[in-house]
Amino acid sequence: MKVSINGKEYLVEAAGNPSLLEVLRDQLNLTGTKYGCGEGACGACKVLINDTPLPACITPLTSVVGKKIVTIEGLERQGELHPVQKVFLDEDVFQCGFCASGMIISAVALLERKPEAGVQELISGLNGNICRCCTYPAIIDALSKLSQKKAEQ
Amino acid sequence: MSIKRDKNASPTLSDFKSPDEGMSRRKFFKLMGAGVATYVLLSDVFVSSAATVDDKFEFPDKDLVSSWIHISEAGIITVFTGKVEIGQNIRTSLSQVVAEELSVAPQKIKMIMGDTLLTPYDRGTYGSLTTLQISPILRLAAANLREILLEEAEKVLGISSSKLQLKDGKVLEVGSANSVDFGDLLEGKQVLRKINKETATIAPARWKVAGHSIPKINGRDFITGSHKYVSDMVLPNMVYGKVLRPPAYGAKLLRIETKKAEDIPGTMLVSEGDFIGLVADSPGKAAMALASIDCSWGPGTLLERSELFEHLVKNSKGGKPKSKSLEVSYEGAPLRISQRFEIDYIAHVPLETRAALANWKDGKVEVWAGTQRPFGLHEDLAKEFDLSLDKIHVHVPDTGSGYGGKQSSEVGIEAAKLSKAVGRPVKVCWTREEEFKWAYFRPAGVIEVKASVNNGKINTWEFHNYNSGSAGIDFPYSGAEEHVAFHRSSSPLRQGSYRALSSTANIFAIESIVNDLAGDLKLDPLQFRIAHLDKPRLIDVIKAGAEAFDWGKEKRQPDIGYGMACGTVKGGFVATFVEVEVENKSRKLNVRRVVTAFECGVIINPRHLKSQVIGCVLQGLGGALFEAVDFNDAKLTNPGLSSYRVPRFSDVPEMKVVLLNREDLPSSGAGEAPIVCIAPALRNAIHDACGVKLHKLPMLPSGVVPEHT
Structure with missing residues (x-):
């Protein structure tokens, strides 16, 4: 089966209809996307499917045929980090970092939709992502810097 | 070479x-x-x-x-x-x-x-x-x-x-x-x-x-997602391992038929005594093979949750008898409080579940595992396989958190066992359900406190902790005749370390009672505490936190309450101040703001110290309000993130952290101490807002504040 990931076409094994997460991690070695709960409740495995952030752990491979998938590995362009990655790096938000990929994917989609998102919109938009180290305030502060900059432009 | x-x-x-x-x-x-x-x-x-x-x-x-x-x-x-x-x-x-x-x-x-x-x-x-x-x-x-x-x-x-x-x-x-x-x-x-x-x-x-x-x-x-946690690592020729586990705690295997599993191409079964595991060339296939094992199990053996706290007290040991004079002083005091607290088991829920990769070759084994004790796993492997330490090499790449929950590394042993049996590198990643069920929990416990006040001073303090632990059990206030005892018990569920361990439970009880005594005396709980303290570093964080919070300067408003707590754990000094609203009709709790002042000697990295303090306070908020391990019929009933609630973005109040830098003092760790005050500060704020005194952790398992104490 063919799938489009980060702008590239991949031929993957579809036998047993694996989850998109298994295909990314175990067939394609795109391990930036993490397993956290297996029930779509923590956000660690979020990827963009046609620009919508969805949990790859409960997304069957067969459901993404013909769709455009972007993972954490696909956000960097010509060595340039995505603005969300950059602000998280600059603001030094994470502790263990295991939630980072899913958090970044969710934030990218949210700010794509609402570039000037306020704090409340950020909170409700990211509520599906768990950071067990609870770096939540730093994440909101960092993203607010981005969205405020947009609002001021 | x-x-x-x-x-x-x-x-x-x-x-x-x-x-x-x-x-x-x-x-x-x-x-x-x-x-x-x-x-x-x-x-x-x-x-x-x-x-x-x-x-x-x-x-x-x-x-x-x-x-x-x-x-x-x-x-x-x-x-x-x-x-x-x-x-x-x-x-x-x-x-x-x-x-x-x-x-x-x-x-x-x-x-x-x-x-x-x-x-x-x-x-x-x-x-x-x-x-x-x-x-x-x-x-x-x-x-x-x-x-x-x-x-x-x-x-x-x-x-x-x-x-x-x-x-x-x-x-x-x-x-x-x-x-x-x-x-x-x-x-x-x-x-x-x-x-x-x-x-x-x-x-x-x-x-x-x-x-x-x-x-x-x-x-x-x-x-960028490029860091390789153990769960991301791959070795050439590697296969994926799974382990068969009982459906309920204590259940015995009665009958097993593995033919269907073994018929799946690319799988291999490993059976050694009680250990039954398998490997397959993809994780999906390994999961499929595990599910294809046909077996039946005997009944589980675990008490019901409603019996837990009585069990812990009844099966406890230790503790010296208290003195007669303490009893007399307590009975003679004009203000007395006697109160029991109950503390549930909670889970660490590290976002990266346990994972290990083992490669057994030529009589030597190399293991990569996410554990807090690499040398502990090193020794466990030596014991398990009767191997000398120089034939074992354990690596721990930067791991997806632990909070005290990854001191054991069962998964490292499992991966090594499978690798030895199949002669290939084997990776085992626990599912979230396995992490909940087969790791260990922060201990549950019962705490009983009797305290009295005479002439405006706490004159007796009797404190018993059953099972949850002795960390943080010491009464930080001076002047009272004390009897403090930890009673070991037999824990029905597997229990172990947790961030600050029992300090959270003990300081919850201590700071609740001290606050109630101040309330009964119609005294400001902050002044009452300071009047009983001869610990300058603790007093300093209380004062710094109070100033940042504007303690005592807020106007009284209906349904709004203010609470505080302080404590010292492992060289860290912490005071937390909380403002809550208890909605009158819905009984919903809104945590409006939290100020935490913390001091642990000279600061090495202010940004990362602040992050540890915030992480502690927010993780502590989960155990304070809603986290609890639930079980029934010898099975966990909430072994997943859709059923076991942990703090999320929407739970985060307005937060402020005040860090006191003591350049004259050596640094202590900060990953634990700041967790201990959020629960009692919340409890005291809820009491201030609506008059209800809560004595269980978590305090709001139903999600709302009860009408009565």
């Missing part, structure tokens, strides 16, 4: 991993030194790593500088510690203290952590001990190395060391062009000089690198 290296390149795992010869610390140094050194420079200080160290030489000797820090010919500074990085950001803070003493950028330090072959023995990364114990050792070792570099440079340059200084990997003469690289001075040799404990380290007031908010040292790897 001949290895050519770029002099400037950092070594990577593959550089010193040779499948034929294995690796050793000596080989590692040889590679770090970029070649074979042929002579001994100074027999009492240096030994060339290749030529003169014989095989019996025992490394690492904790007294030697080279056991902790090594400078290669190329000038690469490598630091060795058995501690592991699980999100506390010690890779950064430890780099900072070494960088400070050697006057280099912290990014120049290569930190080898949690590697049983290369690093000095370490009991484990727990108990907030890294900053307290390892940081000073590394600082001192680095200061010793600085002195050695100056001595050597004096000889090489012919300039008095008093005119020399270290800068960016060189020793240079102040105000001239004379300089020599670190690497050229040491030529990659091991510094066998013993660490001189009298060597002066740089005073915090003069720190340029330590004491500053240096960002997470390998931060970019996490932002």
